[in-house]
Amino acid sequence: MDLQIALILGQDGITNGSIYALLALALVLVFAVTRVIFIPQGEFVAYGALTLAMMENGNVPGTIWLLILAGIAVTVLDGIAALRAGQVRRLGAIAGINLIYPLALLGVLSALPLGDLALPLQVLATLLIVVPLGPMMYRLVYQPIAEAPVLILLIVSVAAHVAMVGLGLLFFGAEGYRTPPFSEARFEVGPMMITGQTIWVVLSSLVLIVALALFFGRTLYGKALRATAINRTGARLMGISPALAGKLTFFLAALIGVLSGVLISPITTIYYDTGFLIGLKGFVGAIIGGLASYPIAAAGALLVGVLEAFSSFWASAYKEVIVFTLIIPVLLWRSLKSHHLEEEE
């Protein structure tokens, strides 16, 4: 291996690694706030990428139907709850967000020549379709069992993942898609050739990470999510309901997932079931951060990306094995290092 190859591999690794980093952050966030190990995170990546691909082929993506169905279910559940609590005025808002919005979106999408839209508009439409599935999923799947032990939440996550993969096959078919890159530009920096897509991915990830840091550090809603992660009871007593925190968290997780999917789909071919593996690499990063530390999780995910790139050169058959084996020394090191202190009252 010479410098040239090392630079290419490094660039590949950092590109993929920044996407894993985004996913790792989402996983840490979801776990901290809701105690859910969010296995379907990867499905949002695949749904994002494939919804965009379908629009590029000029089709109305099947995910819109899922949005409508989930919307109906949420409207019924929340509607009944609001009626029971005697809050008739809330019905309008519930139906507006969960029923009218998806139907209106379907109307707009059917009317537009999807294949001929500019790429930014297609990306926007993808976000509008897939991201609301996050909070709806929280409402339907996790909110009813929000107080359950972590293990049960994990089992339900596995079920949600399997269901979403199946629906993915139904919506997108077994074929893989690759969307055209955001930019065809190439830059020569010394001996290195940097593609426009790499710059897009790395910069978008950085922007997103900074935006998240600002959201959690500066805004009251961001602080409310952190507060829920630190002390659930305390947060409830401030009027921060676990349901609100959960929906907001899942909104962010879905947003991160879909953006990752849109960013990664020009780099690799995405199939209906590719998301799981991508999400799992983000998960390795999150585990390196102990499902608690955001910076370590992001750094760990970058390491996963670089390790994956180099191992695909040296031992491509064992690429995944090497990446996932990384978790063993990390867990060993963590368990040796951590002292289990009882929480102070």
Next chain:
Amino acid sequence: MSTATVNNVLEVRDLCVSYGKVEALHNANISVGEGQIVTVIGPNGAGKTTMLSAIMGVLGSRGQVNFDGSIEGVPEVERMVARGMNLVPEKRELFGEMSVEDNLVLGAFQRYRMGKRDHAQTMDEVYDIFPRLKERRTQLAGTLSGGERQMLAVGRALMAKPKLLMLDEPSLGLAPLIVREIFRIIAELRRRGVSILLVEQNARAALQVADYAYVLETGEVAMEGPAHKLADDPRVIEAYLGLGGKHQDKLAGH
């Protein structure tokens, strides 16, 4: 109590709470008048904390909670906060890894959500009551001393501008001087128009500051009356004030 002249902020009727088959609270009836301090005293395990949790909606209950003119069958925490009820729990439940200022701001979350964005002004008022918190505002809540934590918990609750503030054992685990300071602040809050429901084991201090008092024993209201009358009641003196009284008598050499 002069119920005729004072409007009741809180009226609890026949409140029952059970943990499985064990009934922890049985048909409790209490009310808190506007601008009053009402205290609930009683021994460990009498159901004092249970009662506050049920009124707030943290625990499920049977009975009626009439707060600020409208009745809740089973209260729900977020709704009660939105309607102006606030609980400072026994364990404080602070956000330890966040700064004092962030803790306070979060106290105003429900108001902020309802479009009332006046938290900067409310924070100045809270700093006015607790100058200590202002000195420590960038410090993490987890690094505060016990008294400061209690101040922060009360300050955080005040950020919601509550109509009714419920304090669960605010003097628990604090040094005597700090306890005195906390009770001084409770009296000061009443002067500012906050109605307070105070649960205390420190019966002497609670009866001194309160207008009206209830004695809770094994899940039932055993006695009630104006605080100064209860403080003179021989049964209360024997059960809750007696020891300290005798001790002081001995010290005085009688």
